[in-house]
Amino acid sequence: MSATERLAGAALGGRRLPGALGIAALLAAWALAAARWPPHVLPGPDVVLRTVLDERALLLHNAARTLWRVALGYGAAVGIGLPLAGLLAGSPLADRQVGSLLTLLRAIPPFAWTPILLLWLGIGDGSAAIIVFLGALFPIVRQARAGFAAVPPALLLAARNLGASPRIYWIDVVLPGAAPMVFSGLRLGWALAWMSVVAAELVGADGGLGQMILDARNLARPDLAIAGMVAIGALAAASEGLLTAAERHTLRWRP
């Protein structure tokens, strides 16, 4: 945070306040609306909070299923996406041939894969993880590819001039040089991973928060559906916070 930003923050009465205000306003509006509608249509924040506490075992169980699928799919997207981006950046031939394939595949929304994956793999962690993978892969590849290409040529020349081996060249120069854009891809991919997992679970999955929300509707339990939504939001926000912290730490050298 720069001195100017700190001053601006102080002038607003602290940087945390505006964020807290927004959430408080939403809660107040929700409570007011809930007072006018019957609880089987719109349960209030108090009801949902009680549901969260009462159903915490169910929520935790389903949250763990969802997290596992995200971890599998996102992990594969990072593990395959970053080396693939390196290949595309390093080889014009691969960039042309694989690049056009990626453009085509990227145009298909990950959710469109759901029916065919369910047909092939059935309901389970596998098909949900693959949809997460497809959702996260393309932004990760695209941003990392652009990042690799944006490393200043003078730095690459200097690295080779100083005797960098291929391993040092890629790990200690190209990757950190591309890191700002790699992180932007990781964030975009993360957001898409969450959207994809919930969409996949809504269409068909064995457990998970998306499936739990769908079941709650079928059981006429709006409180449980909202509790599930809150859990999804909280997990996504918390994990995004972790990613932001990792980014800030990794890019602390940035001007």
Place this chain on the structure above:
Amino acid sequence: MSRDVTLAGVRHAFVEAGTGRRVDALAGIDLTIAAGELVAVVGPSGCGKTTILHLVAGMLTADAGEVRCGGTPVTGIGTDRVLVFQDGALFPWLTVLENITFGPRAQGRPLDPALLDALGLTGAEARYPKELSGGMRQRVALARALAVDPDVLLLDEPFGALDALSREQLQGVLEDAWLREGSGRARKTMILVTHSVEEAVRLADRVVVVSPRPAVVREVFVIDAPRPRDVTALGEVRRAIGRAVREG
């Protein structure tokens, strides 16, 4: 070991980015730099001085003619010829110490511990390039290149962006680093590209004046005054070099 550098009939053209036009940068450069000699190359800006360094560094290939180092044709980038970039080209994600040890680490050698002190960098080891002044950054760039212990050091306007005071300090640092090698180890061969005639006269054994693009060697001046030099006492040769640069 110290090595000489020779350029014989070196021509180089590049394709201009915007227009796709072929531009002749060098039109037959003949130049020999003796082993352990410090030669300055001066000339109008945009005349292809930097191209000469990139050719010796092996970052570019000559269209015609030959570049040799120690009698062997230059075929690519190598740690025996290290270039110090105009803006330093420090790795911004590495600290001062990590930048300087980059070369030794890549070659699996320890860092010469006297280097940090010689370049006035003691105490700044843990800082990132963004936290350094322009002068400090160029000290790090110089240290990073010297840490590789190259036979030939190529300097591309290394002090061009600095204020007069830092510039003078760094010229002293460079001269000391070069002279330091005289006792015991072989002195490095250095090619310094600069647009400052004063800098060239202060540091170089010989000053090579190149013409505007396409560049050829216009005139060579031998500076045999003892070091450290008082440039105010070298007004005559400075004026002569200045005239040669202006007349191209």
